[in-house]
Structures are given as C-alpha cells and as structure tokens.
Amino acid sequence: MLKPKAKSKIIEKHRTHEADTGSTEVQVAILSEEIDRLAKHLKKHSKDNHSRRGLLGMVSKRKRLLNYLAKEDEKRYKSLIKKLDLKK
Secondary structure, three states, rough: OOOOHHHHHHHHHHOOOOOOOOOHHHHHHHHHHHHHHHHHHHHHOOHHHHHHHHHHHHHHHHHHHHHHHHHHHHHHHHHHHHHHHHOO
C-alpha cells in the first residue's frame, strides 16, 4: 500500500484535469508504483507467496487498463507508456 503523500504526488503528476483522481492514466501510474515496490520486496523475500499472488493480480489489472486505453485512445496510451517507461 502506498502512503497518501506518495499517492497524491503520483496523482498530481499524471492527472488529466484538476479534479482527476481515477482516470486510466492515474490508475496505471499508481499500480506501476505499487508493482515496483512489491517486486523489490519479493527480491528480498522470495518465498512470500501471498505477496507474489497480489503482485500477479496487480500486473493483470494494469494490463487490462492498458489494453482498454490502447483501444479507446492510442495517443494517450503511447504517451503513458513513454512516461512510465513500460515495455509495449
């Protein structure tokens, strides 16, 4: 779980308008940050299968959101991939 300060920082960086807290870009950015944090945890604690399952769920959700964004607006999708430095 991200701390509220870190989460609000991510939201501010990726929002599309002033009151935006849940757009696809914001959700993907938050999930990416949580995935990075959890991946670091799993490198240290390789037998933590409960966290591994949570990580797989987050990766799956991020993939679904990215597929949706690619289908709806390819320009926003490409800029988000570039901004977050994701493979695709």
